[in-house]
Amino acid sequence: xxxxxxxxxxxxxxxxxxxxxxxxxxxxxxxxxxxxxxxxxxxxxxxxxxxxxxxxxxxxxxxxxxxxxxxxxxxxxxxxxx
Numbered sequence: 001x002x003x004x005x006x007x008x009x010x011x012x013x014x015x016x017x018x019x020x021x022x023x024x025x026x027x028x029x030x031x032x033x034x035x036x037x038x039x040x041x042x043x044x045x046x047x048x049x050x051x052x053x054x055x056x057x058x059x060x061x062x063x064x065x066x067x068x069x070x071x072x073x074x075x076x077x078x079x080x081x082x
Contacts, residue, residue, distance in 0.1 A: 003063040010063075014054035022047030 026043025034042065 001066055003065045006063040007058070010058050010061075011055070014058060015051065018047050018050035018054060021050055 022043045025046035026039045029042040030036075030039040
């Protein structure tokens with residue numbers, strides 16, 4: 001898997017986790033009796049904060065390429081003639 005693919009998977013995971021936790025935060029505020037605007041603000045604020053923290057944490061890691069280079073056999077030439 002290439003380094004960029006690993007970074008993309010980690011970023012998508014970070015986005016999904018922040019969205020779920022933001023939803024939980026908003027629903028918790030609503031259950032505790034907050035107004036609709038306060039619930040949406042709590043959920044949105046949680047999403048933005050968690051996403052910012054997650055992206056900052058991902059920036060600290062150096063993703064490496066784990067793909068193996070194709071092995072060529074010496075002395076064996078490919079012929080593309082018909």
